[in-house]
Amino acid sequence: MRRVLLRLVLACGLPAVLFTVWWVASAGSTDVYWPPLRTILTAFPDVWTADRLRGDVLPSVWRLAAGYALAAVAGVALGTLVGSHRRVRALCEPVLEFLRAVPPPVLVPVVMLFAGIGDTMKVVVIASGCVWPVLLNTVEGVRAVDPVMAETARSYGITGVARLRSLVLPSAGPQIFAGLRQALSIGIILMVISEMFAASNGLGFTVVQFQRGFAIPDMWTGILLLGMLGVVLSLVFRLVERRVLGWYHGLRASARRSP
Amino acid sequence: MRGTNAALGVAGLAGFLALAEAVPRLGLVDEEYLPPAGRIAVALGDEAADPAFWTALGDTLTGWALGLAIASCAGIVAGVVLSVVPYLRQATASTVEFLRPIPSVALIPLAVLLYGSELRSVLLLVVYASFWQVLIQVLYGVQDVDPVAEETARSYGLGPWARIRYVLWPSALPYVMTGVRLAAAVALILAVTAELVIGAPGLGQRIGVAQTSQAVPEMYALIVVTGLLGLVINVGARAVERRALAWHQSVRGEVAV
Numbered sequence: 001m002r003r004v005l006l007r008l009v010l011a012c013g014l015p016a017v018l019f020t021v022w023w024v025a026s027a028g029s030t031d032v033y034w035p036p037l038r039t040i041l042t043a044f045p046d047v048w049t050a051d052r053l054r055g056d057v058l059p060s061v062w063r064l065a066a067g068y069a070l071a072a073v074a075g076v077a078l079g080t081l082v083g084s085h086r087r088v089r090a091l092c093e094p095v096l097e098f099l100r101a102v103p104p105p106v107l108v109p110v111v112m113l114f115a116g117i118g119d120t121m122k123v124v125v126i127a128s129g130c131v132w133p134v135l136l137n138t139v140e141g142v143r144a145v146d147p148v149m150a151e152t153a154r155s156y157g158i159t160g161v162a163r164l165r166s167l168v169l170p171s172a173g174p175q176i177f178a179g180l181r182q183a184l185s186i187g188i189i190l191m192v193i194s195e196m197f198a199a200s201n202g203l204g205f206t207v208v209q210f211q212r213g214f215a216i217p218d219m220w221t222g223i224l225l226l227g228m229l230g231v232v233l234s235l236v237f238r239l240v241e242r243r244v245l246g247w248y249h250g251l252r253a254s255a256r257r258s259p
Numbered sequence: 260m261r262g263t264n265a266a267l268g269v270a271g272l273a274g275f276l277a278l279a280e281a282v283p284r285l286g287l288v289d290e291e292y293l294p295p296a297g298r299i300a301v302a303l304g305d306e307a308a309d310p311a312f313w314t315a316l317g318d319t320l321t322g323w324a325l326g327l328a329i330a331s332c333a334g335i336v337a338g339v340v341l342s343v344v345p346y347l348r349q350a351t352a353s354t355v356e357f358l359r360p361i362p363s364v365a366l367i368p369l370a371v372l373l374y375g376s377e378l379r380s381v382l383l384l385v386v387y388a389s390f391w392q393v394l395i396q397v398l399y400g401v402q403d404v405d406p407v408a409e410e411t412a413r414s415y416g417l418g419p420w421a422r423i424r425y426v427l428w429p430s431a432l433p434y435v436m437t438g439v440r441l442a443a444a445v446a447l448i449l450a451v452t453a454e455l456v457i458g459a460p461g462l463g464q465r466i467g468v469a470q471t472s473q474a475v476p477e478m479y480a481l482i483v484v485t486g487l488l489g490l491v492i493n494v495g496a497r498a499v500e501r502r503a504l505a506w507h508q509s510v511r512g513e514v515a516v
Contacts, residue, residue, distance in 0.1 A: 010349040090267035101489030105452040109470035211368035226365035234360035
């Protein structure tokens with residue numbers, strides 16, 4: 001009982017302290033840029049009404065999901081292809097290294113040329129930024145398949161889709177998820193940036209709109225909402241990862257217990 | 260074996276360039292949108308002859324380097340303090356887990372209001388984004404310290420400072436290096452983003468200007484420059500990592516193979 005209590009105090013103590021400090025320190029604030037936390041929190045429900053959630057937050061999340069899914073599928077598919085053929089890998093490696101090194105936000109102006117400023121542009125921007133970490137991590141993961149397992153599969157005559165499903169993808173799984181995780185934070189960045197650039201709705205657009213109109217407490221609520229979105233998405237990601245890679249974490253934990 | 264790989268790599272690069280030249284020339288894509296590689300190369304040459312380009316490159320590198328340095332130092336110090344002081348790690352775990360996934364671009368409006376389009380806006384974004392990369396890796400690294408080594412140091416009467424210096428730091432170093440390498444890439448992304456969106460001086464701002472003035476080849480040339488910069492940073496970070504960890508098993512193993 002005391003243990004549980006201690007853990008609860010440790011987990012909630014600092015956030016509570018920080019919240020209180022922010023609340024108290026900003027209580028009488030007359031600084032335009034740092035409004036009292038109270039003002040921000042009371043503004044929150046007024047700003048993010050159901051209407052706005054539907055009109056701005058939902059489109060943003062939808063674009064992120066579409067772009068991210070596209071990048072995940074393309075990255076894993078291409079990565080498996082490139083990773084399982086040594087020559088293809090050698091052929092593509094320098095080009096891929098270069099394309100990965102391009103900071104994704106500079107893609108926004110390029111994609112705008114081709115796709116205008118509609119939803120397509122945002123989805124393509126998100127997809128083309130997220131695809132590189134997934135692709136390169138898949139290549140690495142596929143390349144590092146345990147040779148003994150690969151030989152075993154070969155001698156049992158396991159080829160094609162069965163080999164892919166029961167050997168290659170599971171053993172590359174942890175790497176693929178590492179890539180997906182990096183891609184998620186890049187995706188959120190690109191979602192916000194592409195909307196700040198050119199959009200008529202969306203989270204990034206709305207927050208910049210508040211800032212330009214000097215609606216400072218409203219802007220702060222937008223920053224808080226963006227932060228919450230980031231936290232929620234990372235929680236969802238972790239749940240999915242724990243589900244899909246449960247066998248892997250279990251394996252590692254048991255390996256650690258019995259050295 | 261290595262020779263063939265290198266040759267294939269060069270062939271791949273040449274093929275990519277040829278494709279970038281051929282696709283617009285054949286009219287598969289509008290030349291207005293994707294100029295042939297030759298035109299981009301010419302634009303790149305023009306840029307290189309322009310002193311303003313070099314100033315912009317310098318500005319971007321300044322923002323990147325300063326931000327990375329601040330974030331790395333802060334991340335390492337915070338990571339070590341959090342793990343050495345008892346209970347601090349547990350007490351801060353939930354806060355770190357909450358603050359880390361907050362996208363740094365959420366701070367853009369705040370940066371604009373507070374600092375306008377100055378270097379400080381860039382630094383705010385760069386430091387916030389790269390700090391977590393370093394901190395998390397340091398925390399993992401400290402967790403990975405061999406308990407036997409730690410106990411041995413303790414029983415030989417090494418003080419807290421000596422233990423940090425001779426046990427904790429070397430064990431955590433591989434993780435610290437990974438963290439700094441990841442942070443270097445993230446810092447470049449955020450530096451260019453800040454310049455592009457906020458308009459702080461640098462390569463990103465030049466890309467924005469080229470875009471609004473419809474100077475498409477220049478825009479592509481600048482994008483190629485940011486890519487090359489990213490490439491140099493990645494390769495450089497890996498080289499530094501290998502150098503600093505030359506004694507470590509993971510690198511020694513790599514060399515032996």
